[in-house]
Amino acid sequence: MPAYRSGSGNPAHTLALLWREPGFGQSARGPKQGLSVDRVVDAAITLADTAGLDGLSMRSVARAVDVSTMALYTYVPGKAELVDLMLDAVYLRMERPPVDRQSWRSRLTAIAEQNRALFGMHPWIADVSTARPPLGPGLMAKYEYELSAFNGLGLDDVAIDDALTYLLTFVQAAARTAISTRASQRDSTMSDEQWWAANAPLLARVFDSTAYPTAARVGTAAGAAHGSAHHPDHAYQFGLARVLDGLAVLIGGQQASAGR
Template identity: 65%
Template sequence: MPTERTSSGDPARTLQLLWRDAPAAPDRRRGPRRGLSIDAVIDAATAIADTEGLDALTMRRVAKDLGVVPMTLYTYVPGKAELLDLMLDAAYARMPRTDTTGRPWRQRVTALAEENKALFARHPWAATVSTARPPLGPGQMAKYEHELSALDGLGLTDVEMDDCLAHLLAFVQASARAAADARAARHDSPMNDQEWWEANAPLLARVLDEKTYPTAVRVGAAAGAAHGSAYDPDHAYAFGLERVLDAFAALIDRGTGG
């Protein structure tokens, strides 16, 4: 399945819409028409994506939910590519931002991770979108400014600050996608993880020879017993975040001579 990407539409038109520096809506003197706004279109599209995923999101579907014909919608947003940028930037703008002033840097960075984890929990589709070319709207820029403040004053160079933030956000996004995959697997199966492993234990015992795979069998059994399954999203997130913070600590200590 192709990955949805930000900034894949008309860049000039997208920036106009993101910063609301766009031409006015069509002249309404031609006849009665239900009043719309860009924000109403964004909200309707986001509601569809939140409940049904991006595959269900089409301009026609958004128009239907808003009670207008598709051509009316196109007078507000040129297409789905631009609409996706608007949706993501709006989600960024509405993110709660934790005031971590005066807290230790590990607590500040952990708060950033939790904020983004919560974003992907509210909008699972956002974790599936590639932002290699980010939509540079007001929501994106406010988010970036807020997040950089957690890394400022730690002895990192500007490039290192950006690198650390990008690494943290990539980790959280990957964790969110893995957690969504695990939820989908549980939803699609009549058995939970423990029941699945118990049902398949006899077959696995026959094919997984302890003499051939001694380390894999030993470690896999220990991990399965500890987590109740082969993969525990919450444990993986907590463990991974600590390792990310440890790596940042090494970089910060090197930069400050600690």
Template identity: 50%
Template sequence: MIESSGKGDPARSLALLWRTSERSSRKGKPELSVDRIVRAAIEVADAEGLQALSMRRVAERLGVGTMSLYTYVPGKPELFDVMLDTVYGETARPEDVPGGWRGRLEQIARENWALYLRHPWLLQVAASRPVLGPNVTAKYDYELRAVDGIGLTDVEMDSVITLITGFVHGAARGAVEAAQVENQTGMSDEQWWAAHAPFFARIAYADRFPTAARVGQAAGEALNAAYSPEHAFEFGLERVLDGIEALVNRRARPGSPDR
């Protein structure tokens, strides 16, 4: 299931995101607020996935009638936008990060990695139309400042952040999928390979595919699995940062045609 942001009424979504207006709960009703409703919605998505998210399910979690939510939130599309903006506000944004721009980008990557693992449903969101809320905007501004003043153009700065966050998105998807497979099958990767290894021997796998057999064995022994999401993240992040460093260094060279 893929959900997209920005499907709600623009005026209502922006008013909700920036809290330009919020009605108080009426007497005799349980105390509600936009923040409390959003937090309950996030808890539903974290525990049950986006497919379970509905205004009715959120109301059940809060112990109130579904219609009472509409006093605060126009509908599910607007609620979803605020959910996204809220969780993106969780990333830490320290100003003093060692290691220069490379250290700052690494810190950003690790914060995004942790965010996806806390809220796996974010991986099901098509965010080509960004939520223009305060937390998303602050996050983007902070991430851009990590590479401000290092010789890149504004477009390149934006592209570097897109590259980093896009890499993390893909790596986190692999980590979440690996965890889901283990939960669904009740079998670890090590157990799965142990069960399948005798069959590979029968089909003379090493004889027919010697390179795959050699490399696969080496990787499996090093990682203790056929695939390690953590290793893929660490290895990939270093290579992405190496590529960005090559661009920065090229910009800094005297006489470079890019200068």
């Protein structure tokens, strides 16, 4: 899929749109606009939530808000900028409960969970390019909030940014796995278990398990341990524990919670 994300277009225009600068929604002369940027963005988010970024087409958005396709281009310069606006909009709407929890582990776990929930509601986010993020009010609020979870840990500003980036990168990666697992099941009429089951006998014929003894042993063990169904969830839980343990070493002092 094309890496839909602006950076492309005029940064000034995109920024003005993100912050809903006046002078972009209305001009003196001519007919009034029948819609608003927000209506368009909301419709697009709703569509993308069920169809994904590729299923999201300018035509489908136009149909949803009941205008011709090209009318959208008076609200938004193009699909890349629309995605920017969608992303900032969902960022802005995230819940941000107070972060006064005792331990930093529970604070960071909460941040991770909130982001995981976001990917759950809006799977298309996982496909949005992360370079050159939309510098809108949503991203700012999210960044400000998440940084606050790192207060009082003795990290300097640069380390705080690094640590947050690390945490969020992990959540995004885990979410991508979960999403693509779901997507595979959805558009193949075959469940994951059925797929592995369908492959097993053929694989047995073609695959010399003496040639790859460790792979055969570990793969079998891993497959048996979790029916391959909850695999993404398990990977998230395992990974988050590791991420926190890794950060614990950076933060120092705290004793890590071992065990799997």
